Amino acid sequence: MELDRVFENNKTWITKKLEAGDDYFEQLGKGQNPELLYIGCSDSRVTAEDLMGLGPGEVFVHRNIANMVISIDLNVMSVVNYAVDHLKVNHIVVCGHYACGGVKAAMQSADLGILNPWLRNIRDVYRIHRDELNAIEDEDKKYDRLVELNVKEQCVNLIKTAAVQKAYRERGIKVHGWVFDVHTGKLIDLKIDFEGYLKNIMEIYHLD
Numbered sequence: 650m651e652l653d654r655v656f657e658n659n660k661t662w663i664t665k666k667l668e669a670g671d672d673y674f675e676q677l678g679k680g681q682n683p684e685l686l687y688i689g690c691s692d693s694r695v696t697a698e699d700l701m702g703l704g705p706g707e708v709f710v711h712r713n714i715a716n717m718v719i720s721i722d723l724n725v726m727s728v729v730n731y732a733v734d735h736l737k738v739n740h741i742v743v744c745g746h747y748a749c750g751g752v753k754a755a756m757q758s759a760d761l762g763i764l765n766p767w768l769r770n771i772r773d774v775y776r777i778h779r780d781e782l783n784a785i786e787d788e789d790k791k792y793d794r795l796v797e798l799n800v801k802e803q804c805v806n807l808i809k810t811a812a813v814q815k816a817y818r819e820r821g822i823k824v825h826g827w828v829f830d831v832h833t834g835k836l837i838d839l840k841i842d843f844e845g846y847l848k849n850i851m852e853i854y855h856l857d
């Protein structure tokens with residue numbers, strides 16, 4: 650890819666934005682007030698704002714391999730805390746995607762070096778849901794289901810944080826689990842039972 654193309658694209662993009670309003674960038678420079686925190690996979694096909702039809706200023710984004718919410722990952726935890734405590738987002742989305750290379754890699758019996766501890770968290774999801782997953786014969790369907798279950802478990806991981814528990818009490822923040830189907834472009838709401846999970850795990854994970 651010629652990187653010059655990127656700068657040409659940027660010029661076109663600026664022109665388009667200014668057509669919509671002369672003060673577009675003046676307004677953008679004033680600050681951000683997004684309502685949504687999106688945690689997705691780094692996969693180049695899953696483009697966050699683009700697939701949701703949202704623009705600059707509308708969504709706070711964090712992406713990593715296989716959209717993981719790991720309690721000792723300072724990066725994702727800083728993003729969650731900043732978005733919830735300071736930007737006061739009202740919704741957090743964990744968005745996985747079918748055909749996720751990270752999820753597939755996690756299930757291979759290979760030493761992947763520094764990726765091992767990261768992907769190990771996905772093996773843990775498999776272990777928790779082993780009976781359901783082992784009952785699925787079709788390999789692709791099994792991976793797709795693991796993608797969905799991984800999203801659910803990362804939503805549960807969000808509920809375990811003090812920031813989300815506090816924001817739920819104070820303003821009823823909501824956690825959503827979605828999957829992007831790369832084969833059709835569709836965004837699927839897994840309709841996770843956020844309040845049900847919250848009630849169910851608070852006995853153990855209550856933090857105040």
Ligand code: CO
Pocket residue numbers: 690691692714715716746748749750751752
């Ligand atoms: Co992925």
